Amino acid sequence: MVAKRAGERPAASPGGRRRGALLAAFLAAGLLPCLAPATALGAGTAAGVPDEAYLLAPGDRVTVTIFDQPDVSGTYLVEPTGTITMPLLGSVDVREMTPKGLQADLVTRFSEGYLQNPVVNVRLAELRPFTIVGGVRAPGRYAYVDGLTVETALALAGGLSRLSGDDLSQRSDFLQTDERLKALTIGYLSQLARKARLEAQLKGETEITLPRVGAPEREALEGLVEGEREILSFETVSQKRQIDLLAQQSRQLEAEIQSFEEQADLQKEQIAFIDDQIKDFQSLLVNGLTKKSAVIDLQREKSKSRSDLSRILSDLSRSRSTLAEARLKLDELDTSYRSKLMADLQDTRLRLAESESGLPLVAETRQLKLERMPGAMDSANAPLTMKISRYRAGAIDSFEAQATTVLWPGDILQVGGASGAQPASGGNDLRLPAAGTPSPAEEPAPRRESMPDRLSQR
Structure with missing residues (x-):
């Protein structure tokens, strides 16, 4: 429920009392452990990516669930500016945040005059795609899947573009x-x-x-x-x-x-x-x-x-x-x-x-x-080289990769x-002049004595 102004607790309504009683009953029965206070909740991640290391970036989609607030809950796209746009809050900067960090930030924001004791859950709905370029048959961007390795990415891109036929x-x-x-x-x-x-x-x-x-x-x-x-x-x-x-x-x-x-x-x-x-x-x-x-x-x-x-x-x-x-x-x-x-x-x-x-x-x-x-x-006999470019802490980190190296969402694999x-x-x-334009040349210095008007041409 929305408060009238920041810092003021709204009076409990009959509907609110019923929801509170229902929540208390579920908690007592051990049926809603996920609806405990938000600070005790863990934000989920998709595709097996470690939450502690994964930072949100443009292209990710996050699902925000706020208990008993369907108008605010939903799936949000991280825009190229590194923000998501939510009702009530407007633009929220999620750069350098993990899903758990975003969850804690939303609890703080909604508690400041918007919702009373908000219960928030944040999970990754869709990870940003990875990109593969270089010597593969079908370079481009592909959806990230669980447990994706370099070898799997090469298979998705049609394999190596070795010469044949x-x-x-x-x-x-x-x-x-x-x-x-x-x-x-x-x-x-x-x-x-x-x-x-x-x-x-x-x-x-x-x-x-x-x-x-x-x-x-x-x-x-x-x-x-x-x-x-x-x-x-x-x-x-x-x-x-x-x-x-x-x-x-x-x-x-x-x-x-x-x-x-x-x-x-x-x-x-x-x-x-x-x-x-x-x-x-x-x-x-x-x-x-x-x-x-x-x-x-x-x-x-x-x-x-x-x-x-x-x-x-x-x-x-x-x-x-x-x-x-x-x-x-x-x-x-x-x-x-x-x-x-x-x-x-x-x-x-x-x-x-x-x-x-x-x-x-x-x-x-x-x-x-x-x-x-x-x-x-x-070269046909040259060893295969693979390099991963990964966005970390606001900078691009590049390192060599092996076939078993695990890819992260948003990685760029260069083959x-x-x-x-x-x-x-x-x-x-080459700094070439436009085609057909003669190159400028300085006039030669005059010779010491008289020179014939017409010189032999080759």
Whole structure:
């Protein structure tokens, strides 16, 4: 009976006196031991779960029986918030409570101005289901039954999904797709590393900036970039050696040209001096003051000087021509080097675009095949692993399980490791641009000298 206000005892009605007399008679006869004061009652549990250890959680159904209060008695579902909603009391938080603890709590609550000496009994009507995932034929949620063990749960889920018959064909198909995805991923990472190296070479840098990828691919990419660093170092050193050789040859030719020019100037001065001597001797010869042989000797000396000058001028012309060729080779060396880099970079970008358009499709195909066959990644000879995740004291506790391990309501049984429950994504961790979108690239630094407008394309 409901009191008018909290703390006030209502007057005993005739019906109440009759019920009290009937209750006293039953107690005297030993027929109603369960209707003793609530503090002496034990709350029942279903399915053989120990009451002292079992805590109520969302998904459980509890039957609350209050003597002589049919409107309040009934079966209540523990909601996701961890509460049950009862008449008079409203929302009651049952988290971290055992059925016996809830029974004592309800006695206290109803005694505070609602019912006089309430007799309450709480029992578990329906336990929350357990979940089985991983390498079983029918993963999902199942109703908890009395004495449920891991072996029984596997039987309920259709047994292990071992490969047989058509499964072998599906596994082979999956492995081929998985291998293709791995090959495409390695190819994509290789092209990323190559692109980073080519861009560094075009900028004249000696260090490669590591492209950004997902954590699973970073280690593989670092190995590929290390190989590209060796290529960068070799090609940079080789290019510099060729440039240095041509530059050294140019400097030597410039020194030779300067030497020939000085020799030519000296020969010209020598010829001019001989011409002056010839004029003087010819005047003396007219006056009979010298011999004709002296004039002839000077003319011979002049001819020899003119011959030497001609040879020097020929060497000078040849040196200038060789210098022009060396400078042209130096220019062609730089142009061909950068042209090759540009062609390789263009080819790499094309291959990257092809990988970026194909990788997501192959990764999605692999994922779909893996979802249809959760145990595809498990080795046929690998030992069976089972793990139970159990809610305890507000936290999830995970531990290894054996075939005879007893399951509790709400447990999550994972069979066959993580490959079945949460399949690996393979290439999905790659930070790929949208299909068909070209990767952004910085413009290469301008070369030192003039470059042809059109570069050879591969």
